[in-house]
Amino acid sequence: MQLSASGISKSFTSDRQVLQNITISLKKGEIVSILGPSGCGKSTLLRVLAGLEKYDAGNYSLNSEFSFVFQQPMLMEWRTALANTALPLEIKKLPTLEIQQRCEAALNMVGLSKNFQDYPDQLSGGMQMRVSLARALVTQPEILFLDEPFAALDEMTRERLNLEVLKLRDEAAISTLFVTHNIFEAVFLSDRILVMNQSPAEIIDEVIVEFDQPRQPELKSTPEFAAYVGKVQKVLRAAHD
Numbered sequence: 001m002q003l004s005a006s007g008i009s010k011s012f013t014s015d016r017q018v019l020q021n022i023t024i025s026l027k028k029g030e031i032v033s034i035l036g037p038s039g040c041g042k043s044t045l046l047r048v049l050a051g052l053e054k055y056d057a058g059n060y061s062l063n064s065e066f067s068f069v070f071q072q073p074m075l076m077e078w079r080t081a082l083a084n085t086a087l088p089l090e091i092k093k094l095p096t097l098e099i100q101q102r103c104e105a106a107l108n109m110v111g112l113s114k115n116f117q118d119y120p121d122q123l124s125g126g127m128q129m130r131v132s133l134a135r136a137l138v139t140q141p142e143i144l145f146l147d148e149p150f151a152a153l154d155e156m157t158r159e160r161l162n163l164e165v166l167k168l169r170d171e172a173a174i175s176t177l178f179v180t181h182n183i184f185e186a187v188f189l190s191d192r193i194l195v196m197n198q199s200p201a202e203i204i205d206e207v208i209v210e211f212d213q214p215r216q217p218e219l220k221s222t223p224e225f226a227a228y229v230g231k232v233q234k235v236l237r238a239a240h241d
């Protein structure tokens with residue numbers, strides 16, 4: 001198990017408990033999505049699981065290298081797209097040429113081959129998120145924590161990046177813990193979908209998505225796919241109650 005957490009609870013203040021008794025695990029190569037109402041605690045949970053936020057109760061272990069894509073791109077305004085992507089590799093003190101090559105490959109992968117030298121304020125919100133994704137990929141992590149990385153993208157770009165996530169799993173066995181509000185995206189990508197409710201949030205249901213890998217975009221037009229979407233919608237409605 002690459003990531004395993006049990007009984008995680010967290011409050012920000014004494015009268016605001018956000019997470020209650022969350023148990024979650026991630027195996028090598030698994031893609032697990034988290035769905036739930038806005039404000040229920042998904043980002044908080046992801047930060048706790050990555051060791052970036054304190055929690056009050058429970059246990060967890062994370063024994064793999066990971067990268068985190070935050071809900072906001074968090075780029076340095078004074079660095080170009082390429083230089084932002086290079087940051088984690090500069091910290092690791094990799095050779096300059098290797099940094100250059102890895103960053104260019106990652107930016108190509110997210111569809112920004114023409115934007116290496118652009119600064120964040122010259123990029124759209126969706127392009128900035130893609131730089132943030134490229135920055136997460138250059139370190140070749142074993143786990144990706146993705147917090148709504150594709151929310152601001154057009155449908156075709158989203159589909160292309162969805163396929164990249166699947167490819168990362170197929171080619172490098174990268175595991176992904178993925179927060180999204182998009183049910184179609186969750187069904188298409190996930191091995192398992194966890195649904196959270198709110199105040200304080202628990203995991204109220206798990207939907208196991210049993211489609212074979214590798215998955216192709218055509219899957220989305222099948223009745224079986226629609227059935228999974230319907231099933232998740234039903235659980236989400238309960239989560240909003």
Ligand SMILES: Nc1ncnc2c1ncn2[C@@H]1O[C@H](COP(=O)(O)OP(=O)(O)OP(=O)(O)O)[C@@H](O)[C@H]1O
Pocket residue numbers: 012018036037038039040041042043044045071
């Ligand atoms: N640093 C903080 N201090 C106090 N309360 C916080 C803090 N961060 C988050 N919260 C509260 O915790 C709750 C969960 O926030 P979180 O950002 O985890 O939600 P979310 O499920 O990611 O929402 P969204 O889908 O809108 O991104 C919210 O009620 C929020 O107000």
Ligand SMILES: [Mg+2]
Pocket residue numbers: 042043044071147
């Ligand atoms: Mg969030």
